[in-house]
Amino acid sequence: MVASTRGLDRGRVTAEAVGAAFAEDLAAFIRVQQQAGLDVFSDGLLRWQDIFRPLMEAVGPVKAESLKRWFDTNTFFREPDLSGALAGINRTDGMVVDAAVPRPRVATLPSPFMFSRAARTDRDRNQLMVDLAGKVLRPVVDAAIAAGCQLVHLEDPWLGYFGIESSDWAPLHEALGLLHRDLHATLAFHVYFGDAGPHIDQLRRLPVDAIGVDLVETDVNELGSGWDKGLVAGVIDGRSSMLESLDNTVEVARHLADTVRPRNLYLSSNCELAFLPTVVAAQKVQRLGEAARKVKQLVSV
Amino acid sequence: MSANLDHKPLLTHEIGSLDKPGWRVKAYAGQPLNDRDLEEARSWGERLKVPDYERLIELLRHAPFGKEQKADLQRWSSLYALKLEEGAGLDVVYDGEQQRTEMYDWAVSHSNGFERRGSVRAFDNKYYTKAAVVAPISLKAPFHSAEFSYLVSVADAELKIPVTGAYTIADWSFDERYDVDTDLREPAADRRRKRKAARRDFVLDIARNMIRPNLSALISLGARWIQVDEPGASTEPDELDLFVDSFNASVEGLNAMFSTHLCFSDYNLFFPAIERMSQCRQFAVGFANYDSRELGLTDEARPGYQVIKKFADLPYKPALGLGVLDIHSDFIESPELVRDRVLYAVKVFGDPARIHVTPDCGLRTRSWEVAFTKLRNMTAGVALARQELGLPDPAR
Numbered sequence: 001m002v003a004s005t006r007g008l009d010r011g012r013v014t015a016e017a018v019g020a021a022f023a024e025d026l027a028a029f030i031r032v033q034q035q036a037g038l039d040v041f042s043d044g045l046l047r048w049q050d051i052f053r054p055l056m057e058a059v060g061p062v063k064a065e066s067l068k069r070w071f072d073t074n075t076f077f078r079e080p081d082l083s084g085a086l087a088g089i090n091r092t093d094g095m096v097v098d099a100a101v102p103r104p105r106v107a108t109l110p111s112p113f114m115f116s117r118a119a120r121t122d123r124d125r126n127q128l129m130v131d132l133a134g135k136v137l138r139p140v141v142d143a144a145i146a147a148g149c150q151l152v153h154l155e156d157p158w159l160g161y162f163g164i165e166s167s168d169w170a171p172l173h174e175a176l177g178l179l180h181r182d183l184h185a186t187l188a189f190h191v192y193f194g195d196a197g198p199h200i201d202q203l204r205r206l207p208v209d210a211i212g213v214d215l216v217e218t219d220v221n222e223l224g225s226g227w228d229k230g231l232v233a234g235v236i237d238g239r240s241s242m243l244e245s246l247d248n249t250v251e252v253a254r255h256l257a258d259t260v261r262p263r264n265l266y267l268s269s270n271c272e273l274a275f276l277p278t279v280v281a282a283q284k285v286q287r288l289g290e291a292a293r294k295v296k297q298l299v300s301v
Numbered sequence: 302m303s304a305n306l307d308h309k310p311l312l313t314h315e316i317g318s319l320d321k322p323g324w325r326v327k328a329y330a331g332q333p334l335n336d337r338d339l340e341e342a343r344s345w346g347e348r349l350k351v352p353d354y355e356r357l358i359e360l361l362r363h364a365p366f367g368k369e370q371k372a373d374l375q376r377w378s379s380l381y382a383l384k385l386e387e388g389a390g391l392d393v394v395y396d397g398e399q400q401r402t403e404m405y406d407w408a409v410s411h412s413n414g415f416e417r418r419g420s421v422r423a424f425d426n427k428y429y430t431k432a433a434v435v436a437p438i439s440l441k442a443p444f445h446s447a448e449f450s451y452l453v454s455v456a457d458a459e460l461k462i463p464v465t466g467a468y469t470i471a472d473w474s475f476d477e478r479y480d481v482d483t484d485l486r487e488p489a490a491d492r493r494r495k496r497k498a499a500r501r502d503f504v505l506d507i508a509r510n511m512i513r514p515n516l517s518a519l520i521s522l523g524a525r526w527i528q529v530d531e532p533g534a535s536t537e538p539d540e541l542d543l544f545v546d547s548f549n550a551s552v553e554g555l556n557a558m559f560s561t562h563l564c565f566s567d568y569n570l571f572f573p574a575i576e577r578m579s580q581c582r583q584f585a586v587g588f589a590n591y592d593s594r595e596l597g598l599t600d601e602a603r604p605g606y607q608v609i610k611k612f613a614d615l616p617y618k619p620a621l622g623l624g625v626l627d628i629h630s631d632f633i634e635s636p637e638l639v640r641d642r643v644l645y646a647v648k649v650f651g652d653p654a655r656i657h658v659t660p661d662c663g664l665r666t667r668s669w670e671v672a673f674t675k676l677r678n679m680t681a682g683v684a685l686a687r688q689e690l691g692l693p694d695p696a697r
Contacts, residue, residue, distance in 0.1 A: 005426035012323070049425050066590055067424055067565055067629055072537045074473055076424035076565060195489060219489040235485060241418050241433050241475035242483070252485045277419020277431060 001025045001046065022046055025278075026100060032282045036289025040106045040151050043098040044273075050077035051110045051155060052118070055136055058089040068118070071161050071193050073239070073275055082119040082128060088135030092143035104151065107144035108272075109137055111156035111189060112175040113168070118158065126171035133175035141179055151186045152179070153212075153232075157271065160194025160214060169202050180207045188212055188232050192271045197222030204229060210262075214270040216240075220252065223260045231262035234270030236288050241280045249291040250298070257299040267292045310653035310692050311643065311683050312392045314622070316562055316585060317404065317463040317530060318663030319385065319397025319672055325378040328366055342381075345669065349384040375400045379448060380455055385669065389676035393459045393526065398663070400448045404465045404530060405473050406430045411444035412511050413437070418475060427666065433475035434503060438510045443518030450522055461526040462519055463663075466561065467508035467547040468540075469533035471500070479503045504543055508550040516555055526558045528585065532662070535566035541574035552580050560585060560622065564662040568608045576616060584612055585622025587661030589642070590629060596641050603645045613650045620654075621646065624661035625682070626675045631667065633674050639682020644689060653690055658683050 004021035007013030029044045048054055050070070056078075067076040097105045110118075115137075116129035141152050154176075164172070180187050189203070190212025196203065197218050203211045210230030213223065216237050223231070233256050235249050249267075257265055267288060273281040322345070324338040339361055346354025357377045366374065382397035401407035406429070409415040415432040422428050445462060452460055480499035483492060516527055529551060534544045552559045560583035563571065568586060575581070592605025600607065612621045625642045626634055639658070647653045658679060664672040687694065 002420045002428045006428070008426070049422075069536065069565060074429075074533055074536060075422055078425075197489075215485050216483075216492075217489060220486060221488070237483070240483075242477055242481060244483075248484055248486070255486065275421060277421055279419050 023100070026098060028278075029282075030101060032285050033289075034102065036286045037293055038285070038289055039292070040104050041102045042106050042108065043101045045108060047094065050075075051108075052077060052080045052115065054094045055089070055110070055115075055140070056080050058091055058095065059136060060087065066120075071157055075275065077118070080115070080119040082116075082121045082123070082132075084122070086123075086128065086131045086135055089139055092140050095140050096143050096147045097149055099147070103148045105144075105147070105149045106151040106153050107141065107149040108153045108155060109140060111154035111158075112137055112179070113164070113172050114156045114158035117162070126168060129171055129175045130178065133178040138179055141183070141185075145183070145185045149185060151188065152183070153188045153190060154179075154208075155272070156189060156191050157193035159199065160191040160196060160217065163194070164199065173205075173207060177207045180209075186210060186230070188230065188266070190232055190234075190268075192234060193217065195219070195222075200224055210264065210266060212266075212268065215252065216270045220255060220259075223256070225259050225261055227260055227262040229262060230264035230266060231256060231260055232266040232268050234268055235291070236267075236269040236284050238269040238271040238273045238281075238284070239275050241276065243280075243283055244287055244291075246287065246290055246294070249287065250294045253291060253295040254299055257295070265295075267295065309392070310656070310690075311647075311687055312620075312657045313680055313683055314391055314393035314461055314585075314657065314659055315386055315395065315397070315676065316622075316624075316660055316663050317395070317398055317528075318665035319382045319399070320665050320667065320669060321399060322378060322381065322669070324361055325374055325399065328361065328364065328374050329371055331365055334361055334364055345381060345385075349381065349388045351381055351384050354381075376451055379451060383452060383456055385673055386676065387456070387458050389673055390680035391458065391676065393461045394456060395461055395463060396448065396452055397665070398463065403429060404463070404663075405470060406432075407444065408465045408470055408511070409474065411441050413439045413441055414478075415474065429473070431473060431475060433477040434471075434479070435477045438506045440511055440514045443515050445515060446518050446522055449519055449524060453523065459526070460524070461528050461560075462524055463528045463530050463562070464512065464515065464519075466529040466531040466534070467512045467551055468504055468544040469531050470507050470511070471504040471547075472533035472536050474503075476500070476503055500540070501543055504547045505550055508547040512551040513555070516551060516557070520555060520557050524557055526560070527552075528560045528562055528583075529581075530562045532562070532564050534561075534563055535568070535570045538570050541571060542577075545574050545577050548578055548581065558582050560620075562622070562662070563587070564624070565590065569611070572611050579617040581619055583620040583622050583657060585624070585657070585659050586612070587624035587628070589624050589627040589634070589661050592627075592642065594632065594634075594638065596637055598641055598645050598648060603642065606642065606645055606649070609646055609649050613655070618655065620657050621650065622657045622659045624659055626660035626664075626679055628660050628662045628664050628666060631671050633671070634678055634682070636678050636681035636685055639679050640685040640689065643683060643686040647686070647690065653692060 001021045004018045008018045066079045068079045112129045112133040116125045186209045188210040189208045192214035195217045196213040212232030214234045324342045378399040379396035382399045386394035409432045414436045417432045420428040421431045562585040564587035588605040623646045625639045
């Protein structure tokens with residue numbers, strides 16, 4: 001896929017060949033997830049050049065957008081330009097999980113908080129957040145559920161990395177409420193690239209089914225206990241090529257199950273795996289599956 | 302090269318990379334060449350007045366190529382890129398890094414201590430190969446000396462050698478040596494502290510054991526201007542002091558003009574840390590990507606350049622390599638747009654001798670046609686600015 005998309009950009013490869021390369025890589029990624037024994041399957045957003053791009057293409061003609069650094073990584077995204085009124089979207093093609101992915105499926109989308117903060121806009125960002133939730137993200141979520149997604153995973157590195165003003169929590173509630181209302185799927189809000197500890201009490205009050213935390217950055221002892229929500233535990237480091245110790249990962253998961261006592265415990269990477277070469281990412285997915293199997297044998301969650 | 306090149310008004314240069322021609326890529330990869338590839342070599346050879354380019358065409362007709370012939374093709378590619386830059390009218394040139402695989406991969410694959418791990422996306426459909434540090438770092442052999450020696454023999458214009466900097470190499474690498482015993486049950490604050498100390502050791506080991514000996518080798522061959530490329534410098538805002546320390550450890554006591562290239566960052570982050578980088582005589586910085594395409598000299602017309610005042614105020618008075626070409630777009634900046642960006646910067650600095658003019662970054666993501674047109678417009682825009690300022694055309 002890397003070679004074929006590069007060739008496409010240079011006019012040396014046909015679109016058909018690129019399509020075939022995508023299909024081949026997707027099949028390989030599905031095999032890795034199946035071999036690892038994962039419970040929910042992803043298409044890896046292989047066709048997404050960044051987390052906003054297909055959404056922005058659906059919002060309207062994409063303007064010339066600046067490249068911006070994706071937090072403290074060496075990856076860059078096109079800054080969405082959301083100035084002016086937001087019309088919403090009337091198509092969701094290219095954003096729904098590929099039909100080749102086994103069920104149950106996970107749909108991964110930007111959280112409305114992060115989307116509204118990462119965009120260039122002349123609008124009030126909290127109003128934009130609510131608009132994005134209702135007019136852009138909700139139609140995609142509905143289409144994803146209709147296409148067999150049982151888990152909707154909202155990525156929010158912004159809150160982890162930059163934090164959040166106290167006055168932003170209420171609009172965030174409102175935005176997530178628009179996504180959660182009458183939803184026939186599990187909605188997870190995943191904070192990463194930063195310490196979720198200082199925000200845990202507020203996060204637990206959000207209208208979602210599960211909260212994700214980046215345990216590379218967050219102290220397990222700051223998570224509290226007796227959760228009435230699920231916990232997406234980011235126990236695999238998506239930014240390090242070092243393979244996690246199986247025993248250590250299992251011990252951490254056991255500790256979380258015993259002390260945090262979430263309604264459901266999901267084991268996951270701390271962030272997307274796009275920062276890892278494919279071979280390393282596949283090893284990490286395998287390790288995640290191994291750890292999950294062992295933890296399931298040891299605890300009942 | 303004049304001793305005070307760093308204060309030559311409105312001096313123009315490129316930043317680093319150019320795309321590799323199709324004939325060079327295919328020939329090197331052992332793929333068959335077609336008529337289009339030969340025509341590409343012929344037409345650019347003719348257009349750029351590359352000496353004896355017919356010999357390249359003849360060579361390309363005799364695929365497959367052995368090791369010596371591939372090395373020869375790399376030199377041809379270097380020569381073409383050099384002549385493209387000279388043909389565009391740049392004052393200071395190099396070879397578009399034609400002999401290197403890529404700025405990061407070339408450095409780590411010529412050093413001990415690293416193992417390749419695979420490709421990772423940078424942006425859009427652009428990927429780079431990432432390696433992990435697994436063992437003590439050292440130089441296998443100076444890895445820019447051969448290309449530099451060749452270019453000295455064929456260049457008409459002055460040369461500036463781009464060298465990937467220590468911080469960027471560390472930032473773009475995985476760490477499998479310095480910070481390896483992560484236990485998520487440990488307090489997160491303790492893990493962060495260990496990570497920070499390990500990172501410092503990693504970056505400074507690269508500066509001392511890999512970059513510095515490479516720079517010394519270039520200087521011994523006659524290099525007078527070396528640009529330390531640090532596109533990763535502001536990736537971790539709390540590590541800017543470490544970036545500065547790594548630059549200083551790389552160049553301290555060496556006798557050449559050193560500059561650094563920064564791009565695609567919030568440049569405000571670099572202050573005040575870079576106040577300690579007094580051996581850096583020029584900062585080449587990308588701004589056009591953030592700027593308006595409208596003409597004008599007001600602050601409103603030039604939103605991408607609002608931060609340059611901070612560079613102007615640096616106590617050791619370095620030059621600013623002013624990025625005026627957006628390298629992520631095929632948009633062709635007009636000479637008038639370049640002129641206005643330059644005049645705006647001169648107005649802010651109050652001294653044209655501290656302004657140099659460059660693209661935002663290497664042009665390797667653009668076709669040669671686009672890159673050449675952009676660079677020609679850049680030099681034409683500088684000529685307009687010189688006229689406006691009453692500056693004479695610089696003598697080569």
